[in-house]
Amino acid sequence: MLTIAVDAMGGDNAPECVVEGTIKTLQEAGNRLEVLLIGQKEKVEPLLDQYDTKHLNLRFMHAPEVITMSDVPAIAVKTKQNSSLVRGLILCKEKKADGFVSAGNTGALMAASLFVLGRIPGVLRPTIAAYFPRLSPGLTNVVDVGANVDCKAEHLVQFAEMLTIYQRDAAGMEKPATGLLNIGEEENKGSDLLKQTYSLLKEADKKNRINFIGNIEGNDILSSKASVIVCDGLVGNTLLKFGESIPHFLSSIFKPSIEKLVASGQLDLKAAELVGTAFKAMFLPFDVEKFGGVPFLGVDGISIVGHGRSSAKAIMNMIFMAEHMIDKKVNQHIAEALAEK
Amino acid sequence: MLTIAVDAMGGDNAPECVVEGTIKTLQEAGNRLEVLLIGQKEKVEPLLDQYDTKHLNLRFMHAPEVITMSDVPAIAVKTKQNSSLVRGLILCKEKKADGFVSAGNTGALMAASLFVLGRIPGVLRPTIAAYFPRLSPGLTNVVDVGANVDCKAEHLVQFAEMLTIYQRDAAGMEKPATGLLNIGEEENKGSDLLKQTYSLLKEADKKNRINFIGNIEGNDILSSKASVIVCDGLVGNTLLKFGESIPHFLSSIFKPSIEKLVASGQLDLKAAELVGTAFKAMFLPFDVEKFGGVPFLGVDGISIVGHGRSSAKAIMNMIFMAEHMIDKKVNQHIAEALAEK
Numbered sequence: 001m002l003t004i005a006v007d008a009m010g011g012d013n014a015p016e017c018v019v020e021g022t023i024k025t026l027q028e029a030g031n032r033l034e035v036l037l038i039g040q041k042e043k044v045e046p047l048l049d050q051y052d053t054k055h056l057n058l059r060f061m062h063a064p065e066v067i068t069m070s071d072v073p074a075i076a077v078k079t080k081q082n083s084s085l086v087r088g089l090i091l092c093k094e095k096k097a098d099g100f101v102s103a104g105n106t107g108a109l110m111a112a113s114l115f116v117l118g119r120i121p122g123v124l125r126p127t128i129a130a131y132f133p134r135l136s137p138g139l140t141n142v143v144d145v146g147a148n149v150d151c152k153a154e155h156l157v158q159f160a161e162m163l164t165i166y167q168r169d170a171a172g173m174e175k176p177a178t179g180l181l182n183i184g185e186e187e188n189k190g191s192d193l194l195k196q197t198y199s200l201l202k203e204a205d206k207k208n209r210i211n212f213i214g215n216i217e218g219n220d221i222l223s224s225k226a227s228v229i230v231c232d233g234l235v236g237n238t239l240l241k242f243g244e245s246i247p248h249f250l251s252s253i254f255k256p257s258i259e260k261l262v263a264s265g266q267l268d269l270k271a272a273e274l275v276g277t278a279f280k281a282m283f284l285p286f287d288v289e290k291f292g293g294v295p296f297l298g299v300d301g302i303s304i305v306g307h308g309r310s311s312a313k314a315i316m317n318m319i320f321m322a323e324h325m326i327d328k329k330v331n332q333h334i335a336e337a338l339a340e341k
Numbered sequence: 342m343l344t345i346a347v348d349a350m351g352g353d354n355a356p357e358c359v360v361e362g363t364i365k366t367l368q369e370a371g372n373r374l375e376v377l378l379i380g381q382k383e384k385v386e387p388l389l390d391q392y393d394t395k396h397l398n399l400r401f402m403h404a405p406e407v408i409t410m411s412d413v414p415a416i417a418v419k420t421k422q423n424s425s426l427v428r429g430l431i432l433c434k435e436k437k438a439d440g441f442v443s444a445g446n447t448g449a450l451m452a453a454s455l456f457v458l459g460r461i462p463g464v465l466r467p468t469i470a471a472y473f474p475r476l477s478p479g480l481t482n483v484v485d486v487g488a489n490v491d492c493k494a495e496h497l498v499q500f501a502e503m504l505t506i507y508q509r510d511a512a513g514m515e516k517p518a519t520g521l522l523n524i525g526e527e528e529n530k531g532s533d534l535l536k537q538t539y540s541l542l543k544e545a546d547k548k549n550r551i552n553f554i555g556n557i558e559g560n561d562i563l564s565s566k567a568s569v570i571v572c573d574g575l576v577g578n579t580l581l582k583f584g585e586s587i588p589h590f591l592s593s594i595f596k597p598s599i600e601k602l603v604a605s606g607q608l609d610l611k612a613a614e615l616v617g618t619a620f621k622a623m624f625l626p627f628d629v630e631k632f633g634g635v636p637f638l639g640v641d642g643i644s645i646v647g648h649g650r651s652s653a654k655a656i657m658n659m660i661f662m663a664e665h666m667i668d669k670k671v672n673q674h675i676a677e678a679l680a681e682k
Contacts, residue, residue: 218582
């Protein structure tokens, strides 16, 4: 049975949603999983008391400190060793847990994962990918989305290689297409860094390490052209946050127009509700809940970070993601692939 | 009276839309403007014959060659000297025209503008900004959006300075807020380049050259927090193209849901049409027509490029933008500001 450590204190809706998500996961997973929930006793225990946990594989571990969203990652990791976030990773390091999930401070989790777990041998830099919307079957992951802002060509190529293994193992994708985000499609486009990256990606493709389809542009991101989209952390982070801001921006224009149609009697209330439901559903491909979180690729252990807004459902999906990555031996395959070089 | 040279052959809808837009502009502008329309005689003259141009300040000039969207900019500029695009810029250089507008190949127009017109003294690199959606009054321009992919801090700061002058003069904005696109708000965030840029932007703010509000993130772009958003050409270009792909992506989800509601009798056809109109209107802030085009900031002349999809209305707005930039002496003010340093 696998043991997943869960940060009860991470995220805007913690610890409530984390507790709820953990209970649901265990109810669904039966004897496949055990969860080690870590957090402040005085906050978490009263919540646990609301559930019947007797038959669940749930253990609670007190951690007096909390790393908040406003903590500076590098400092928090050093000064808050008794936080749920650092303790959870130490449990992984000591093999008392097989993986760790948290919806807390991403920077702190990145720093602590690297510090406590270290890197898989051969990994130049661990990275974070994000899920982007797509309409066709498959996955679109953009890598890197903020962990690495000063990237060299070798880093970007390794991100593509690790993400390809992740998509193959964790999502069952045969030969995920890798695209390099650029200002044009032609091979000679972009900065020196992008030209170098292009030629290294071509080499990696020849060695069958990735399936490189060439440069792609901003308007290709949502088009399902590529499953693995490579860019530096500034581009990826900006795109991610820009994309996340779009549903709210558009709703704030659309909602008042629909309200006007209702007020003027041109649309009845019931029809307006149906339209509202369709409108909300349109943003489902933007839904972060579906995937729950993203793994830090390249750290020597399983460390999954969720969105600050994570719901109980997102927490559940993060725990299952950790389980799946362990089952599929994603890290072992990354280590093997990098050793081959 | 100002003379604006117009590339009749530039854009997906050329020459039809360009001719239509030119005629409309002259009908509206009366004796304020003269247009010198440049293009292939055999294509443009039959179109002109459809209009009553007798009382309009319109001259036509034949140019046998055309630079297409698939031409490689640097090569096209050298080998197609008899194209409407190159000829129009030469007319500006020779002071036979006061400005040039084209919805043609952006790369070629950039290369030719730089080659034929040169730079305003003091300008390190000319740049292109793009208009981004916003809900509050004012403008949001992202700079650079593809002209410069390998930027140094000094380049980025100059982009901000030129765009500030453009917004002040051409759009009447008092002290447009400048934000540096980064992965976080804190001063110490991002790559070395971004940290350097941050400190140079702070200096420029102290000298009252710009109004720097600090780092902004991807989710601030649509929030009206900044009017001048600074980033390198890869980030800006990717954001621009990503943003442009969103209306189509969302419509392809929303439209079928509304059609289903109609088919099942839950929404009547008339109401569905009203909803469809509201839905389309939601994307108006994404409408490139409104502004028509963007100027190359920093070239020693007025050179305005429009979207390949430019309509007659966009062409009209581009011609008026050229007029306005000349009237407001934008380039003179840029030269003065850079000389002050």
